Amino acid sequence: MIINHPLLGPRDAAEFVYKGDVGLIDRPDGMSDDLDTFHDYAYLRDNPAGEHQELWYHEQGDRSWLVVTRSTLTHEITKVELARDVARARGRSS
Amino acid sequence: MKYSAWQVFKEGLTGNKGWKPVWREPEPKAEYDVVIVGGGGHGLSTAYYLAKEFGVTNVCVVEKGWLGGGNIGRNTTIIRSNYLLEGNQPFYEKSLKLWEGLEQDFNYNAMVSQRSIINLIHSDAQRDAFARRANAMRLSGADSEILDKAGIMKACPFLDFDNARFPIQGALRQKRGGTVRHDAVAWGYARGADERGVDILQNCEMTGFIRDKDGAVVGVETAKGQIRAKKVAVCVAGSSSRVMSMAGMRLPIESHVLQAFVSEGLKPIIPGVITFGAGHFYVSQSDKGGLVFGGDIDGYNTYAQRGNLPVVEDVCEGGMAIMPMIGRARLLRMWGGIMDMSMDGSPFITKTDIPGLYFNGGWCYGGFKATPASGYCYAHLLATDRMHEVATQFRLDRFRRGLPIDEKGQGAQPNLH
Ligand SMILES: Cc1cc2nc3c(=O)[nH]c(=O)nc-3n(C[C@H](O)[C@H](O)[C@H](O)COP(=O)(O)OP(=O)(O)OC[C@H]3O[C@@H](n4cnc5c(N)ncnc54)[C@H](O)[C@@H]3O)c2cc1C
Numbered sequence: 403m404i405i406n407h408p409l410l411g412p413r414d415a416a417e418f419v420y421k422g423d424v425g426l427i428d429r430p431d432g433m434s435d436d437l438d439t440f441h442d443y444a445y446l447r448d449n450p451a452g453e454h455q456e457l458w459y460h461e462q463g464d465r466s467w468l469v470v471t472r473s474t475l476t477h478e479i480t481k482v483e484l485a486r487d488v489a490r491a492r493g494r495s496s
Numbered sequence: 497m498k499y500s501a502w503q504v505f506k507e508g509l510t511g512n513k514g515w516k517p518v519w520r521e522p523e524p525k526a527e528y529d530v531v532i533v534g535g536g537g538h539g540l541s542t543a544y545y546l547a548k549e550f551g552v553t554n555v556c557v558v559e560k561g562w563l564g565g566g567n568i569g570r571n572t573t574i575i576r577s578n579y580l581l582e583g584n585q586p587f588y589e590k591s592l593k594l595w596e597g598l599e600q601d602f603n604y605n606a607m608v609s610q611r612s613i614i615n616l617i618h619s620d621a622q623r624d625a626f627a628r629r630a631n632a633m634r635l636s637g638a639d640s641e642i643l644d645k646a647g648i649m650k651a652c653p654f655l656d657f658d659n660a661r662f663p664i665q666g667a668l669r670q671k672r673g674g675t676v677r678h679d680a681v682a683w684g685y686a687r688g689a690d691e692r693g694v695d696i697l698q699n700c701e702m703t704g705f706i707r708d709k710d711g712a713v714v715g716v717e718t719a720k721g722q723i724r725a726k727k728v729a730v731c732v733a734g735s736s737s738r739v740m741s742m743a744g745m746r747l748p749i750e751s752h753v754l755q756a757f758v759s760e761g762l763k764p765i766i767p768g769v770i771t772f773g774a775g776h777f778y779v780s781q782s783d784k785g786g787l788v789f790g791g792d793i794d795g796y797n798t799y800a801q802r803g804n805l806p807v808v809e810d811v812c813e814g815g816m817a818i819m820p821m822i823g824r825a826r827l828l829r830m831w832g833g834i835m836d837m838s839m840d841g842s843p844f845i846t847k848t849d850i851p852g853l854y855f856n857g858g859w860c861y862g863g864f865k866a867t868p869a870s871g872y873c874y875a876h877l878l879a880t881d882r883m884h885e886v887a888t889q890f891r892l893d894r895f896r897r898g899l900p901i902d903e904k905g906q907g908a909q910p911n912l913h
Contacts, residue, residue, distance in 0.1 A: 403804055416806035420796045420911060422750065438896075444908050445839050445895040446746040449737035451799040474751070474799050 405458060405470060406482050413463060421457035423447050424469050427489050451475055457485060499603055518683055519690035524697055524723050528556045530878055531716055531725035533702045533739060534732035535559025537568035537678075537864065538856055540685035540696075541871025542731060542878070544602065547692035549872070550879035555694045558718050560701035563686050564679040567733050567863065570801075570833035572756050572788050574769050574780065575865040576613045576673035577638045580629045583889030583901035584842060585636040590886045591869030592638065592672060598868060604684030606676050607783060612768035613673030614643075614651065616818070617666040622774075626668040633670065643667040651767060654821050662774050662818070673769060675780055675788075681867055705743050705853070713743065713852035729854045729878055734799070734834030736857035743850055747857070748839040748895055750910040752793045753832040754861045755803040757811065759825040761785030770819075777814025779822070787825055789815060793837070793861060795911040803832040835861055840900035841913025845873050845883070846892040854878060855892060860913060 403415035425448075430439045451474055458468045467485035472478065489495040497503070497516055507514050530546060532539045535557045546552040575595055577588035594601075595608050617623045623642070630640035648667040649657060657664045686696055697720060706715035706722060715724035732739045737747050762785045771778040779789040791811035794803045808830065815822045838844070838858035843866065845856050856874045859866060873887040883890075889901055895908075906912040 414806070415796075415804070422797070422909070422911075441896050442746070445748040447737070447748070447750055448741075448746060449750050449797060451738055451751075454797055456797065472796075474797050477798065477800055477804070 403477055403479065405468065405479060407460065407463070407468065408482055408484055409466070410464060413460070415458075417460060417462040418458040418468075419461045421459060424455040424457055424488070426457060427485065427492065427494055453480075499605070518687045519696055522695040522697070524556060524695065524700070524718070524720050527715070527724040528695075529554040529725070530727045530729055531555075531723055532557045532729045532731055533716060534566075534730065534735070535563050535682075535686070535696060535698065536566040536731065536733055537682055537685070537867040538733070538859070538870045538874070539731040540682055540689060541867050542729060542856070542874040543689040543694045543696075543871075544685045544692075545872045545875035546878060547689055547694055550875055552875075552879050553693040555689075556723065557689070557694065557696045558700045558702050558716065558723070559696070559698050560719075562698050563696070564682040567833045567835060568682045568867070569679045570756065570831060571678055571864040572778070572780070572790050573675045573678045573864060574613065574673070574778075575608075575676055576670055576769075577636070577865075578613065578615070578629065578633055578640065578668065578670050578673065579903060580632045581901055581903055584903065585632055585638070587869055587873070587886040587890075588865065589633075589636045589638045590872070591866050594868035594872060595676065595865075596672075598684075602684045602688040604680060604687060606680040606684050608674070608676045609783070610672050610674040611780075612669055612671045613771070614648070614768060615668040615771045615773060616648070616655075616664055617668065618662040618664060618774050623666060630668055639670060639672050641669050641671070643669055652770060654765070654819060655770075656818055656820055659817060662772075675769065675782070676864075677783075678864060685871070702739065711850065713850055725852075727852055727854060727878055729856065729874065731856040731874065733857065733859060733863065734836050736836040736855075740855065743848075743853060745848065745850075748892075748908075749836045749858055750797050751799055751834050752795065752837045752911060753798045753800065753803045753834055754790065754793045755807055755811070755830060755832045756788065756790045757808075757830045758782070758828050759787040759822075760828050762787065762825060765821075772814055772818040775814040775817050777811055777818060779815065779819065786828065787822065793835070793911060799834055801832050801834055835859065835863075837910035837913060839895060839908040839910060840902040841904060841906070841910075842901035843870070843890055844892050845870065845877060845887050845890040847877070847881075848892060
């Protein structure tokens with residue numbers, strides 16, 4: 403698989419480390435959210451067959467986190483964004 | 497028909513005209529006591545033990561493809577009971593004991609071959625960890641031994657003992673481990689279940705659950721129409737999340753691909769199963785002579801039954817590093833299978849919060865060896881509504897209760913287990 407890095411251009415997926423579902427950006431609030439919310443966040447996944455948004459870390463590159471939109475049926479990648487931008491758009495980061 | 501050497505001899509003399517189909521092709525009944533979704537190794541062994549050990553024969557298995565088309569026919573056929581944790585090891589030892597009597601039990605030649613499994617040791621720390629594991633294995637009644645360098649040199653003289661990065665210093669060996677002919681396991685269980693009245697429906701995809709007004713599961717929608725059931729037992733390996741989402745459930749599971757490789761047929765050169773964990777490579781030799789080998793999972797969510805080239809390279813490098821002679825063999829075939837990787841690397845055999853719905857899954861890359869005990873314990877749960885004593889920790893709510901079974905201590909990151 404080739405991941406089209408927004409800053410560096412096309413890179414071999416082998417340069418990256420795979421983390422998992424993009425939902426991991428939405429960590430619950432440790433002070434106000436309850437245990438069930440944390441359990442679901444840490445352990446449960448949608449694991450869809452089809453379009454999947456997921457976190458990849460460019461460990462052997464510029465160390466940026468990316469959000470890759472990829473089909474789990476064909477491995478086709480349709481979108482690559484900087485995770486920073488996605489997190490900001492979700493109000494997770496300033 | 498009972499299979500025997502005499503039967504083979506007789507059929508040989510009479511033109512092999514007396515062999516019968518190994519199982520029926522029945523039409524579904526309107527209702528069963530138990531409907532098993534998924535006709536892989538685990539679904540079929542569940543049906544077999546339900547009928548044989550627990551007297552529940554009004555059972556059907558719905559399989560979307562053909563028997564043996566899933567992971568039961570794609571794995572690298574290794575059986576062993578060399579786990580560490582209390583939640584796992586007694587279960588896998590029960591499974592190994594069932595393998596030992598299996599062929600007599602279901603009257604089918606599954607070519608169970610206890611040719612030993614060897615895990616290589618490269619450092620003092622690894623020796624300590626394996627010694628601890630060897631002790632845990634013995635506590636569960638399994639066999640284990642630690643080989644020193646001379647011992648492993650005698651068993652496998654062809655390894656690269658002076659590898660610069662991973663010099664071989666010894667090994668953990670389980671002599672009762674080995675390999676089994678994987679698709680014969682599916683066929684043998686299917687035949688045994690069918691003989692006892694279980695209906696096996698191939699090309700019959702399950703497409704939804706039937707719920708009553710209180711939400712309980714009372715049957716399944718299938719390609720062959722509605723089938724009602726007192727209990728529905730899901731057992732679909734890599735498709736677990738897809739199927740359970742039809743009941744509105746999210747699982748502690750990601751689907752990943754594992755690849756396997758086979759070389760051309762060679763004369764016997766490898767004594768048993770050898771694992772080079774530090775280099776992500778393992779190998780055995782099939783009875784046809786092919787070297788059967790593999791390594792890590794690809795590591796990203798996927799339902800495509802094929803992997804990518806970086807893992808092919810990684811596995812071949814691992815093989816060349818530890819067993820340089822493998823470079824002389826030509827690669828014949830490779831393929832991938834989709835597995836349900838769980839959050840702690842351990843499986844589930846469990847009730848769910850939905851009445852009438854049971855779940856078996858999360859077997860990761862190690863569910864083949866579990867096939868007999870998984871079916872046995874799932875049948876026990878379905879027949880008695882209680883967990884079998886060796887499977888009490890395989891609950892779906894174990895993360896919520898703070899009781900994961902994490903052999904590697906990796907945490908909730910499926911691609912690291
Ligand atoms: C390459 C590879 C190597 C492996 N090597 C080993 C090994 O050496 N040792 C070991 O112990 N384990 C190994 N495993 C793991 C092992 O193969 C699996 O854990 C185990 O086979 C899974 O259980 P199963 O046999 O029931 O799965 P499967 O045979 O996959 O059965 C699941 C069945 O469910 C069916 N299904 C899915 N959805 C539906 C639906 N909606 N309706 C009806 N049916 C459905 C599928 O068609 C399939 O037949 C390996 C796996 C792979 C991929």
